Amino acid sequence: AQSVTQPDIHITVSEGASLELRCNYSYGATPYLFWYVQSPGQGLQLLLKYFSGDTLVQGIKGFEAEFKRSQSSFNLRKPSVHWSDAAEYFCAVGAREYGNKLVFGAGTILRVKS
C-alpha cells in the first residue's frame, strides 16, 4: 500500500535559522510529490511540486525541496525561516497508476522562536 511518513510531528526553530522537514514515501509507482502548508483556520496551500525533471524544485515563500529516488525522500528546506512560516506542513504523494488521489503524511507542525 502507498504510504507517506513525516517522522517529525513538531519542529521548533529560531527565526533566521535554516529548516528541513523530512518526508519519506513508499509507492509502487513513479510518484508525483507535493508539499502543502496549512495555517490555522486556513486551507491547504500548495508550496511546491515535483512531477519530473530537475530533482531540486523551487516553491513559493523561499521554500525548496529535493527528490531523492534512491532514498524515497522529498525533504522540504528553507535557508532562513521567518516567524510567518509557523504552520503545519504536509507532504503528499500521488501516482497516475493509483488514480488521482493524494496520500498525505501526518504533517509537521513548525514553531518559530523569535
Next chain:
Amino acid sequence: EPEVTQTPSHQVTQMGQEVILRCVPISNHLYFYWYRQILGQKVEFLVSFYNNEISEKSEIFDDQFSVERPDGSNFTLKIRSTKLEDSAMYFCASSVSVTMDTQYFGPGTRLTVL
C-alpha cells in the same frame, strides 16, 4: 487568483441528520475531490469526480456518502445520516487535468456531529 471556496465554514449537526457540504471549484477545472481530516489524524482521500461520475472512491466513502455536481459551478458532498465519527474537517479540491495534476484545496468545512 482563482480559489476553491467552501460553505459553510462550520457545521454543527445532530447524529442521524443529513448534511450537505458545498464547494465551488476553480472554474476551468475538470476534476473534483473530497478529502477529510479527523482531528489529530491524516488528511484522507474520500472521492474523486469527473464528467459527472465518481472516478474513484475510498473505503471510507460508503453508502452514507454521495457527491453531486448540481449545476455548472457547485460540487456537493452529502452525508445522509451523520455519525459521531463523521466529525472532521472536509476539504474540497479541484484540478485542471484528467491526468495527475496539481490539486488546489479549499479552506475546508469543519463538521461537528453531536
